[in-house]
Amino acid sequence: MTQILTIFWDSYRLLTAKRLFWVALGLSILIALLYASVNVGENGISVLFGAYEWASPGGIPAFLAQYIYLTTFTNVLVPFWLGLFAIVLALISVCSVFPNFLESGSIDVAVSKPISRVTLFFTKYLSSLLFVGVQVLVFCVIVFIAFGLRMESWNFGIFWAVPLIIFVFSLIYSVAVLIAVWTKSTLLSLLMAFLVWGVSWGFQAAESFLYKMAYTIPSAGLKMDYSTGESEQSDTPQELDPGLAQIHRVVKLVAVPLPKTRDATYLLKTKIKINGKDLTQKGAFLAEEDDTSMQNIHKAEEELANRHSESYVIGSSLAFEAVILSLACFIFVKRDY
Amino acid sequence: MSIAQVTDAVIDIEEVRKKYRGGVEALRGVSLKVPRGQIFGLLGPNGAGKSTLVKILLTIVRASQCRGEMLGKPVGDQATLSRVGYLPEHARFPEYLKGREVLRYVAGLGGVAKADAIKKSQELLEVVGMEDWANRKMGSYSKGMKQRIGLAQALVNDPEIVFLDEPTDGVDPKGRLEMRAVLNRMKDEGRTVFVNSHLLGELEMICDSVAIMDQGQIVRQGTIAELTEKTRRYEIGVMGALGSEILGKLKTHGVNMEADRLTMYHQDAGEVQPVIDLLRAADVTITSMTEVRQSLEELFMETVGDKGPGAAMPPKLPKKEKA
Known part of the structure; x- marks a missing residue:
């Protein structure tokens, strides 16, 4: 246990020694405070602690205010700041950890100690996730307090962002680690991590788009004429296009072994609940009871958001991570230094 | 030991x-x-x-x-x-x-x-x-x-x-x-x-x-000590030329004469004492007596030949077998 704690302590010292860590943390706090400056109340929306206000003539009910406040977090801040920029900064910061650790004169000391190489490898890997963990935790604490004070409701579901974003980062970082132990090159490991991330994101986005075209739009009662660009809304679901459905199936199949970075980030919407309803249940918050077409649209969007089970997203990503890390660990353990 | x-x-x-x-x-x-x-x-x-x-x-x-x-x-x-x-x-x-x-x-x-x-x-x-x-x-x-x-x-x-x-x-x-x-x-x-x-x-x-x-x-x-033992020798510095008579006697004790220095390859200082006695009996002035051993560097060079520190060739690569 002393050895594992030592590696974590060393990683903590490493990340606090990096200027980029403090820059990223500063930006995280700034963005979280900007978010905290927004108020969605009965009278409307204000930003920068009331500096700018937009009144809502009909008023905003409390549950809808909560919904707007939280979806801003799950649909904007999490995917774009925590799930993209913060991860890019973290990758740039920590992708040199393994190449530096593997340098001659450094690795010799570590592997000549009474600690198994497998433990050494996985502890080093897990401790590198601290970078993102600290950033996301600080961010979520500010969001949690802001939401609690503004809405007078303490929603602990916000903290699901911490494990989910760490998980997403760990998927991308595992690729960087594999390349690092294989080539000892920081640059190559960073490039490959971005490449795999980009490819998997591309497949997930394509799968999502194709699902929307093949299933969501017809289910919502929308009939699209792609030759003229015209659309027609009806109260009844439209027929599915078998060709699009087939293409969707193929893309989904190709995406199965890839890490679900995008989908895992959006899982947060199913984890945060308001009055027992999660944020994918758009209809429960927005639809008018007598508007059938809107209900159909919200139902179709809910199906789109929940088309993948949690076990599929996490399970297939974990399988990817397990394969990549096993390979990296095998190289690390078998190598002569 | x-x-x-x-x-x-x-x-x-x-x-x-x-x-x-x-x-x-x-x-x-x-x-x-x-x-x-x-x-x-x-x-x-x-x-x-x-x-x-x-x-x-x-x-x-x-x-x-x-x-x-x-x-x-x-x-x-x-x-x-x-x-x-x-x-x-x-x-x-x-x-x-x-x-x-x-x-x-x-x-x-x-x-x-x-x-x-x-x-x-x-x-x-x-x-x-x-x-x-x-x-x-x-x-x-x-x-x-x-x-x-x-x-x-x-x-x-x-x-x-x-x-x-x-x-x-x-x-x-x-x-x-x-x-x-x-x-x-x-x-x-x-x-x-x-x-x-x-x-x-x-x-x-x-x-x-x-x-x-x-x-x-x-x-x-x-x-x-063990590794340099074989090269242990005693060197005696003398002043002036030695006569032919004493030179002959010294040769019987295995002494090499070079300029004003006598060299004897012995493991034990006791074996050098008769030579000193001879020199003293012949009124030869002894200026110094030193026990000399091969240095580690000399031993090393002798052992690895001309492949001294920093001068070694890299290990030979195996020859590829022709298919």
Whole structure:
């Protein structure tokens, strides 16, 4: 246990020694405070602690205010700041950890100690996730307090962002680690991590788009004429296009072994609940009871958001991570230094 | 004491072989015994396999074949590593850590309890003369200071054997003197010190026994006295020319005459006394008498030929078989 704690302590010292860590943390706090400056109340929306206000003539009910406040977090801040920029900064910061650790004169000391190489490898890997963990935790604490004070409701579901974003980062970082132990090159490991991330994101986005075209739009009662660009809304679901459905199936199949970075980030919407309803249940918050077409649209969007089970997203990503890390660990353990 | 007679060996290995991928044979059947409580020097030209051998003992490199024990346990036993200290060649420690933190980091990796690590770190910082610099980051240290911290970290787990790979590399003469004192202190504390070095003069001053490696094999080993015994000679300086009569008598005692110096190859000073008697009886003025031994450097050069330190050729690559 002393050895594992030592590696974590060393990683903590490493990340606090990096200027980029403090820059990223500063930006995280700034963005979280900007978010905290927004108020969605009965009278409307204000930003920068009331500096700018937009009144809502009909008023905003409390549950809808909560919904707007939280979806801003799950649909904007999490995917774009925590799930993209913060991860890019973290990758740039920590992708040199393994190449530096593997340098001659450094690795010799570590592997000549009474600690198994497998433990050494996985502890080093897990401790590198601290970078993102600290950033996301600080961010979520500010969001949690802001939401609690503004809405007078303490929603602990916000903290699901911490494990989910760490998980997403760990998927991308595992690729960087594999390349690092294989080539000892920081640059190559960073490039490959971005490449795999980009490819998997591309497949997930394509799968999502194709699902929307093949299933969501017809289910919502929308009939699209792609030759003229015209659309027609009806109260009844439209027929599915078998060709699009087939293409969707193929893309989904190709995406199965890839890490679900995008989908895992959006899982947060199913984890945060308001009055027992999660944020994918758009209809429960927005639809008018007598508007059938809107209900159909919200139902179709809910199906789109929940088309993948949690076990599929996490399970297939974990399988990817397990394969990549096993390979990296095998190289690390078998190598002569 | 002859190594062959030693029974309490901390390292006792046989037929250690290492063949790297690509066919390079770094070690070709190394057998070695290192006595407990001594300073042991492993010499050899660059590429001889010294570092590979140490790395095999420390599990940094896996041997293709290895029989034997270290501290009574099979080589590769992980628990044994907690009783071993190591300063690698060109050691690198995290630049973001302070000197004191490096010692605690290495102690932690070695499984040393926090309280013990703090106490031992302070003690060692004083031993290596770094207590005033202990709270500064490694990135601000000179090469010599880093090497001092490197030496201290090798001792932080209170090891029974300390492996030092080129420990005086980058250290100034004053630092070398202090390092020699630290090595002798380790020996006095009962530790075995295993030094890899190509600085033969340094080793000669501190080592009790040495082994010379060349092309992946141990070509000589023993105490320095044993290895240089055969070349022991006595030189007597005389003043003025010697007469033919006394020259004839000296020749019967196996004395070589060269200018104003007489040389006799004897192991025992007692065998030189009749020659002195002869000289004194003939009223020859004796200006000096010196016992001369071959230096370690001469022995080394004799052993490895013209492949002196830094001049060795890299190991030969295996020839590719034609399909």
